[in-house]
Amino acid sequence: MIECDSQQPPSSPSLRIGVVGGGMAGSTVALRLAELGLEIVLFEEGKTLVNGPPICHLHAGGNLYREISDQQCITLLHQSIDTLQVYPHTANIRPTVIAIPKRDKGSPDALLPRLKKLQHEYASLVEQQPSKKVLGSPSEYFKLYDRAALEALTEKEIPDAVTTLDDWMIPVAKNLNLDEFKLPLIIVQEYGLSIFRIASTVTLAFEKLANCRVLTSTKVIDIQPRTNSQGWEISYQSRGQAADSVHVDYLINACGYRTGTLDDMSGFKRDRLVEFKAAYIAHWPECHGQWPEVIFHGERGTPDGMAQLTPYPGGYFQLHGMTEEITLFKQGLVSSSSSSAQPKLNSLFNRKLTDRWYQNEIERRTDKAIDHVAQFIPAFGSATVGGNPMFGAQQIPGDDPTLRAADVSFAGSRYARAEIVKASSALAVADAILEQLKEESLLTSGNPIKAATYGTETAQQFSITNTLAPDNITSLAEEFAISRACPAELARPVGTLSIAKTSITKS
Structure with a gap:
């Protein structure tokens, strides 16, 4: 189990958000909200964050898929x-x-x-x-x-x-x-897109965010709505420890292919x-x-x-x-x-x-x-x-196996599902949840976020993530690759963003 300590003082918000699942969707949503100063508890059953399907492609335009609609692209x-x-x-x-x-x-x-x-x-x-x-x-x-x-x-x-x-x-x-x-x-x-460098990026960022508690090697065993629709009680068990529980004001189901397990616990139906x-x-x-x-x-x-x-x-x-x-x-x-x-x-x-x-x-x-x-x-x-x-x-989500552009759905009170199919959709989930928190009047003067950053360009709202050194990201990513029985080379960068901006001769 990893507990996140920080060099940044906590903002002491009163709104606590639980995110169940530390894959690409859950980690990105947790990072987005934590960077804004909200209190986050992130649960992940695995030893490390961002495991799962073999992410390797950004899908900037969906050009691998002839069968999907232009709008999805x-x-x-x-x-x-x-x-x-x-x-x-x-x-x-x-x-x-x-x-x-x-x-x-x-x-x-x-x-x-x-x-x-x-x-x-x-x-x-x-x-x-x-x-x-x-x-x-x-x-x-x-x-x-x-x-x-x-x-x-x-x-x-x-x-x-x-x-x-x-x-x-x-x-x-x-x-x-x-x-x-x-x-x-x-x-x-x-x-x-490197799954290993994504995993290392979010891990290093969470270590610097005092308002984010990351519980790896931890299984959520039950969720129950609190009375008067005031959030959820999450029961969980970390490896080798007794069961415990925590109250959250809002619950985000980011369990990936197991998203339906939390739906079943809460009584929500979903195709x-x-x-x-x-x-x-x-x-x-x-x-x-x-x-x-x-x-x-x-x-x-x-x-x-x-x-x-x-x-x-x-x-x-x-x-x-x-x-x-x-x-x-x-x-x-x-x-x-x-x-x-x-x-x-x-x-x-x-x-x-x-x-x-x-x-x-x-x-x-x-x-x-x-x-x-x-x-x-x-x-x-x-x-x-x-x-x-x-x-x-x-x-x-749904019944169309060709769907590639999917993000989030909401059910009941204070409950969201992150339902991405492609990794690049994770930020859209976070932004949609932010809008939902505002619609439900949960982001008020009593539950402040960093007003100086919210409303600016998205990339500028990741002030902690932006301080991470590329070499540190790659070094930890190589450790993750080796621990998952993959060559360390899969964690190493190919090209740089400057290459993408180089003038290219047309034929």
Whole structure:
């Protein structure tokens, strides 16, 4: 159990907020509210914060998902920009290449209207607020490469350092058989997101916030509404200690895929889906140069499902393959029922979530992921297993499995659910809850927040988080990676924000 001490004097507010679940959503909401001076109690059953599904992609525009609406893509763009402003040291600054195999039913031309719409939206945001220019110049949000441009790149040397989109594209052009793809290829300023540096950022920030009490290795065993709708009584048990309880004035359910368990305790009904997913770590020391992320589009759930190659330092790559033999699983998508708001995964997935993977499972699925990518990058076939899978169960509110832009819902009195599907939506949850606290008249003169910061740009309201040193964030992130049986390289930065703002030569 971690108790947070601080160099900052507490603001002694009378409003106490309980946040159950220390994943991306719960930790971000707790940090947002604690930075404003509110008293927070954060409960997390695991030993450390921000575990869960394999976060690796910012989703600044939702370009991985052809099936979602344009509005979801625009929402993800807004949320991703806010995330980069608040968590700048958690981003891996490298673009993403979108390639469409000839066997796929899609076409590059079909993607262009959405990309242009996102580019226009990004330009409008930057014009209104220049600090939102975190994805490079809006005029260079994406770029197309036809066959002639790609063949010209194959004649160039792979640079030691990358400064242009062309530099990022060189290893792709040299390794893909262009005859197998519908051209042009598209490169877009979609960056990576480090789950380990997010975990270290929030952990280090909480250590400096006296008004935030973080209880890790702690299970919430019951919640009960107090009389006259005056908040909630949370009963909990920390590992090796007797059960205890605490009164909170407002309760935020941020339990991730287990959000339905608190709904059941409180008697609230809610339709939701839960999907188990995994990504795999491969080591390809023979790779040359710095790679962008590469997405090979395909039909989800079929043997030709999308392949995703996410680069890290040292020749390590995180792999997704949207097939039932790689990232997706048979019976891995379950729904709530009339008797419970909590979807029930079977014992196979519960064993993976709470205990361990068998070694033969790790090797078999990682090898299949390597083969899936090697269809398009033959040299990648020499890659080997590079670490344990990154996995978790993802909640999806409602009954639409394609939903990607989701944030928060409210029920009863003083009760909110953080229901993010993508990590970049976490700040939207915090802001929506702030508005709800105002609507319920809980932020009054008797429950002050830092008036000097509230109402300014979001990034400026994280005064403690902004003081964290990048080296300290990375050092602790490496410890988290190793403790989760992953290579330390997965915690190390790729690129810098200055690269995103470098002038890029157009073709």
